Every structure is written in structure tokens, then in C-alpha cells.
Amino acid sequence: MRFTGVMNDIMCIRQFASIVNAVARLSKTCVLRITTTHLYLIANEAGIVNSSPGLWAELDQGHFFNVFNMGGVSEENNEIFLEMEPDTLSKTLSSFTSTQTAARFLKIKLTKKHSPCLTLEVELPSLSVHARIVVHDVPVRPLPRRQWSLYQEPEMPQCDxxxxxxxxxxxxxxxxxxxxxxxxxxxxxxxxxxxxxxxxxxxxxxxxxxxxxxxxxxxxxxxxxxxxxxxxxxxxxxxxxxxxxxxxxxxxxxxxxxxxxxxxxxxxxxxxxxxxxxxxxxxxxxxx
The missing domain is CATH 3.70.10.10 (Proliferating Cell Nuclear Antigen)
Structure with missing residues (x-):
């Protein structure tokens, strides 16, 4: 599996941070689903086995990313499912988007160091001629194929x-x-x-x-x-x-x-x- 995405627009970076922050408020854990066209942040109801998602956020990757490359587990199943704590990702993004330290670009890459991580790399403003590059690792857990069915798009309810x-x-x-x-x-x-x-x-x-x-x-x-x-x-x-x-x-x-x-x-x-x-x-x- 591989994934690399780059955002060059500060407004897109801030919007992405706002979405992750909203998800973090609603759930302690979530699954990041990556496809060729979209990113999804998905959370199931705690304590309910085989439930449909209780939270489903869908992001158009073409809007957020200037560069987007990914390869799933296979050609037939060209997707990536990563379990993580959205609060950890939210805090990292928040530190990159404050008024004083607004990131000039954001690179997100799936890496494996001591364990699988989403590695976030940003360029922050600097008083010197050299760019100030900051790197943060957010731990993730790849989900096996047998669990993917738990994180499919929920059906629209028949409402009153x-x-x-x-x-x-x-x-x-x-x-x-x-x-x-x-x-x-x-x-x-x-x-x-x-x-x-x-x-x-x-x-x-x-x-x-x-x-x-x-x-x-x-x-x-x-x-x-x-x-x-x-x-x-x-x-x-x-x-x-x-x-x-x-x-x-x-x-x-x-x-x-x-x-x-x-x-x-x-x-x-x-x-x-x-x-x-x-x-x-x-x-x-x-x-x-």
C-alpha cells in the first residue's frame, strides 16, 4: 500500500483541519478510507458490533490535493483503510494552521517507521532564507480486508x-x-x-x-x-x-x-x- 498527498492551498489545509476537528469531537476513533477519488472519515457506533457507520465524512480529493498518489492492497481492491485517533491528527493539523504559523504546504504520506504512520510534513514561515520544515507522525493501524464491509456508506434512512x-x-x-x-x-x-x-x-x-x-x-x-x-x-x-x-x-x-x-x-x-x-x-x- 502507498499513499502520498500534497496540499498547496492554505484555505484547503484549514478546511481539512476543520473537518478532522469536527470528526474528532464526535468520535474517539475513526477509519480513514482512501480511494482514487475520495477520502472518507468513518466511525461506527461504540459498542455495537457490525453496525453501519454512525459518522460518515466524504471529501473530494481533487479539491484538497494538488498531488495525489495512492495504491491499494491490490488492483481489484484499490483502497486503503486505516484506523486512527482523529484527535491526534486534529491537534497536529491545528498546530500547522494557526495565524502565526500557517503552513505553506502540507504533505501527507503513509509510512512505516517503528509502526505504520501518517507522516505529515509542512513548510512553515521562517525569518531566515531557509525553509522551516516540520514533520509529525500520526500512528495508524491498517485494517484487514475482512473488516472493510463494516465501513461502507450507510443507507439513507426512510424518514418521517x-x-x-x-x-x-x-x-x-x-x-x-x-x-x-x-x-x-x-x-x-x-x-x-x-x-x-x-x-x-x-x-x-x-x-x-x-x-x-x-x-x-x-x-x-x-x-x-x-x-x-x-x-x-x-x-x-x-x-x-x-x-x-x-x-x-x-x-x-x-x-x-x-x-x-x-x-x-x-x-x-x-x-x-x-x-x-x-x-x-x-x-x-x-x-x-
Missing amino acids: ASLYLPPLKQLRHVVERMKTQASHITLAGNRRGTLVFSMSTDTVTVSTYFRHLSMPTWDRDDGGRDGEPEELRSATVDIKRLALFLTGEQIGPSKVICNIVEGRLIHMFLLHEDVTLQYFLPAATNVY
Whole structure:
């Protein structure tokens, strides 16, 4: 296996760092899947065997990399799957993208030193005539072919309500206030563009309404399968996990879709021109 990628655009380096940081907030471990056309950051639900991914980030390599060379395990299976801790990669990238030490280029290479690593090499500004090259190694673990099926693209759920979210910064403010009072939050939506964020305790119930939201049009008829368009469909999820997803505003998404599968799942779909990020929040039971 071999992989080398070079980024020469500081904005692409910063965007890549933001994506990895968002993934690191949502999962302690993830799999980096490398193909000839895309990079994927994938995380399965902790403690669930053979589950579909709970997080799926898809990056167009042509947007990020000026140079991109890879060779998979074989001609038939021309892919690479590497397990790693995204927080380690995120901290390394953050040190390269600060205002004072913004990298001029970033080279990422799969190497084997004492163990397999992603070796990151950057050129940083220097007061001298000589370039200042900094190298960091991020440990990775290549996954055997038999485990690849655990990290395939998740299927789109058949949802009961699907809406475009308001700006994430606005939602984050709402959720952070509710998080101080409850451990779970209920999201409810309908086919009239209404979305409700609510939480309840023994002493208080708080709800925030968003009305007249736009709704995506899917290729198949899966929104609001039964009932009246005004009927709210809901699912209750862990409020801390939702709050972590909302930090994805740093990626600068053009749109974010919330799909609700009543009583079972909240599916968040963050869209950018060259990046998509899906996050699956399973519904909690017996909360209230």
C-alpha cells in the first residue's frame, strides 16, 4: 500500500483541519478510507458490533490535493483503510494552521517507521532564507480486508420528516442553553416546515419553534409516510452528542438537513461543495 498527498492551498489545509476537528469531537476513533477519488472519515457506533457507520465524512480529493498518489492492497481492491485517533491528527493539523504559523504546504504520506504512520510534513514561515520544515507522525493501524464491509456508506434512512436546518450557530445557542438543564433533547418536525427543539425535566419544559423552513425533495417518496402534513414526528436523542455535531459550523456548510425517523433516529446531513458529513443519532428510550 502507498499513499502520498500534497496540499498547496492554505484555505484547503484549514478546511481539512476543520473537518478532522469536527470528526474528532464526535468520535474517539475513526477509519480513514482512501480511494482514487475520495477520502472518507468513518466511525461506527461504540459498542455495537457490525453496525453501519454512525459518522460518515466524504471529501473530494481533487479539491484538497494538488498531488495525489495512492495504491491499494491490490488492483481489484484499490483502497486503503486505516484506523486512527482523529484527535491526534486534529491537534497536529491545528498546530500547522494557526495565524502565526500557517503552513505553506502540507504533505501527507503513509509510512512505516517503528509502526505504520501518517507522516505529515509542512513548510512553515521562517525569518531566515531557509525553509522551516516540520514533520509529525500520526500512528495508524491498517485494517484487514475482512473488516472493510463494516465501513461502507450507510443507507439513507426512510424518514418521517426532512427539513433544512436554520444556521447552526443559532441552533447551537439554543441547544447549549437546554444542555444545562437536561441530558436529552427531542427534535420534532412535520411536512409544513416546522421544527421543534424541546426538553423536559420534573420542573420545567422548554420548547423552541422554527417555522417555514425549506424541505429537501428526495428522489423517492419517504417524507411523512403517514398522517397529516401538520403532524409532528419526533425522536429524542442525547443532547451532548447533538451539541457536538453543531460545532460543525466551523466547516462552513452550505446546507444542513435534519431527517427524523420517528422514535428511532435523527440523521444529520451536512453539505458543502466538496464535503458531505452524515451523523446518525440513535433515539433514546424511557427518558422522561
